[in-house]
Amino acid sequence: MIQVGDVVVSLDIFREKFLCDLDKCHGACCVEGDAGAPLELNEVTQIEKALPQIWDDLSLKARGVINKQGVSYVDEEGDMVTSIVNGKDCVFTCYDDKGCCFCALEKAYRAGKIMFCKPISCYLYPIRIKDFGKVKGINYNRWDICKSAVIKGEQANLPIYKFLKDPLVRKFGAEWYRELELTAEELKKAGYI
Incomplete structure (x- = not known):
């Protein structure tokens, strides 16, 4: 250190x-694991502001989870994390026609629809x-x-x-x-x- x-x-x-290799992993880091992505408190507000611009890219199940519990929850370790669908997928995952997982937040950011790219924990992974x-x-x-x-x-x-x-x-x-x-x-x- x-x-x-x-x-x-x-x-x-x-x-x-x-060097990420999406052709091989298909974005598995967005769907694997036992909790959502770690969030900083200020990120929850930014994500909530972005919801109208990304809503149509989210799955029906993801929308249901967000409507029920919001964009985040506190996990077993006491950390704020993104909400997940079926104990697996981050609610912000979306898929292309090849089955590769992408972040709806990042997709909207790259298209110039929102100013927030994605949680720093995801961006830094x-x-x-x-x-x-x-x-x-x-x-x-x-x-x-x-x-x-x-x-x-x-x-x-x-x-x-x-x-x-x-x-x-x-x-x-x-x-x-x-x-x-x-x-x-x-x-x-x-x-x-």
Whole structure:
């Protein structure tokens, strides 16, 4: 672990390679797992504001869940997460004609319909954030469904911190990211990565 600003960063963020491979995984991270995606409190409001623009892209079951419990709930660990359908799919999942899962929020964002892309926990995946009070920690979350992304990342020689530049800048700022890049250079010189 190394500290960059007020963020403790796992060395895996620098060492491990990653590049999403939707052709192979079909967006399984949006439908696998036992809870929805972690949310920050301000994100719930942003998602609620975006609902009218994405409503037609949501499944009937997802609309029913949202009408009943809202866009989020508190999971067994006490964290705010996106609501899910049938204990599995995030309510914001939608599918293309090939069965590949996409986020309705991100789809609307890319089309210029909304200003909110998607929850930062989704945007940062496979990085997970842990709040330690005065500092935050970021760590690489390994998951079997992402094996093809690891292979593709190794082929492209793309470290996680470079793959996730945009979401890292969104979360921590451009200045922090520049410091992260400088840290990576120092770690390379010292032989740690």
